[in-house]
Amino acid sequence: MALLNLHLKVWRQKNNEDEGRFVDYNIQDISTEMSILEMLDVLNEKLIKEGQEPVAFEHDCREGICGCCGIFINGRAHGPLKRITTCQLYMRHFKDGETIVLEPWRAKGFPVLKDLMVDRSAFDRIIAAGGFVAVNTGGAPDANAVPIPKHNLEKALDAAECIGCGACVAACKNASAMLFVSAKVSHLVRLPQGKPEREKRVFAMLNQMEKEGFGSCTNTEACSAECPKGISMDVIAQLRREYFRASVRQEKE
Amino acid sequence: MALTGLFLYIFLIEHLIANLLLLNNDNGEAYTIYAEVLGSAYNIPLRIIEFGLFFFLLYHATNGTRLWITNRNAKGIHYFVNRASENSTFFSRFMIQSGSVIFIFLVIHLRSFFVHYRLETPDDTMYQGVVKAFENPLYSWFYIIAMILLAFHLVHAFQSAFQTLGLRHNKYTPFIKSFGVIFSILICAGFALIPVYFLYINNTGGH
Ligand code: FES
Numbered sequence: 001m002a003l004l005n006l007h008l009k010v011w012r013q014k015n016n017e018d019e020g021r022f023v024d025y026n027i028q029d030i031s032t033e034m035s036i037l038e039m040l041d042v043l044n045e046k047l048i049k050e051g052q053e054p055v056a057f058e059h060d061c062r063e064g065i066c067g068c069c070g071i072f073i074n075g076r077a078h079g080p081l082k083r084i085t086t087c088q089l090y091m092r093h094f095k096d097g098e099t100i101v102l103e104p105w106r107a108k109g110f111p112v113l114k115d116l117m118v119d120r121s122a123f124d125r126i127i128a129a130g131g132f133v134a135v136n137t138g139g140a141p142d143a144n145a146v147p148i149p150k151h152n153l154e155k156a157l158d159a160a161e162c163i164g165c166g167a168c169v170a171a172c173k174n175a176s177a178m179l180f181v182s183a184k185v186s187h188l189v190r191l192p193q194g195k196p197e198r199e200k201r202v203f204a205m206l207n208q209m210e211k212e213g214f215g216s217c218t219n220t221e222a223c224s225a226e227c228p229k230g231i232s233m234d235v236i237a238q239l240r241r242e243y244f245r246a247s248v249r250q251e252k253e
Numbered sequence: 254m255a256l257t258g259l260f261l262y263i264f265l266i267e268h269l270i271a272n273l274l275l276l277n278n279d280n281g282e283a284y285t286i287y288a289e290v291l292g293s294a295y296n297i298p299l300r301i302i303e304f305g306l307f308f309f310l311l312y313h314a315t316n317g318t319r320l321w322i323t324n325r326n327a328k329g330i331h332y333f334v335n336r337a338s339e340n341s342t343f344f345s346r347f348m349i350q351s352g353s354v355i356f357i358f359l360v361i362h363l364r365s366f367f368v369h370y371r372l373e374t375p376d377d378t379m380y381q382g383v384v385k386a387f388e389n390p391l392y393s394w395f396y397i398i399a400m401i402l403l404a405f406h407l408v409h410a411f412q413s414a415f416q417t418l419g420l421r422h423n424k425y426t427p428f429i430k431s432f433g434v435i436f437s438i439l440i441c442a443g444f445a446l447i448p449v450y451f452l453y454i455n456n457t458g459g460h
Binding site for chain 2: 009011022072075080101103108109172173174176213214215216217218219221222225226233234236237238239240243
């Protein structure tokens, strides 16, 4: 087990009104077995002992399933490795003496709350606008009562892997939430349960995305490359098709 | 952007085929006939298409600029360290820059050929004008550089247009992508061949 000495350049910002700035820290004896969040825990312990304000960052599960822990690390969303979240990034991927730059997700739709923590409630509002299905009241139907072709099921579950971490928005030069919205649409449209809202959902979610201040997609494919769950660009193409289909089929009310 | 872009693609192919007539070693006879037929005021269908072409071009340029501005605003603050080359191609990130150079090029290009030979009363043929223009190394090199940037633009544009239209397929998309790259490079190389030809190979053509 090797120990690392590191330089950190961390974005510090008191609140949404504060301008924010980088602050440099030196940190010693970091185990290569630690995750980057544990390294930040060590830093925060130190800061608290010294009577300074600890660095705020969001985290919950620390095992890559909740999507809380997005940090822009050394110029990449969730750090330099593919298909992992920040909490799954281990210190063994850094070299002794290296400088690590930590920044919050940058997007108008994700205002910074404090330091490395952004407000991702815009995603909740996009979901509330259309990312739901209607269900009957009463007892739950038998799981095998609704037949779903295996291929559709698997594709739907691929899209459902999205954990809403916002890395797509963070990596996109346009701060577009297209991969997130498309993953949700693709997930629901492939399942029979998602069919009743099919046309309305596309418009509702896209409108909400625009209202929240996210940009539009120019197909750079950065989102998919940085997605910790490897959501494919296929879902965005599917959203386009759903959009055209809905434009034709939706009648004026 | 996708539909207007694909229309402009078709125009580029037509324009390139016509340009290649310049390479015909007949002192511009074929090209002059082509220019006359194309430019004739009685060629009504072509005048309509031409109007559409200008309209689509302007729409493509203004809409592209609008997109760039709103998307920049959506990003807000930019990263201090951003290793975008790890997740996307250079071409896809610099569409507005390559597009702007192409736009400036088009203004100059239309001034020297379209405005002069179609709207004013020229005292030479279009072929002579082409030869004269490309005898100037500055003009030729500007043309060649603009074509390189056009290639940059098209490399991203071709596959992007299909993606925007939802035409993505695990079997065909890899083909569309590689076809787009080769096709775009060939088109631009074809255009760049003309100044190279007149500057270095046939620099006595018009005399
Ligand atoms: S803390 Fe849950 S995904 Fe990282």
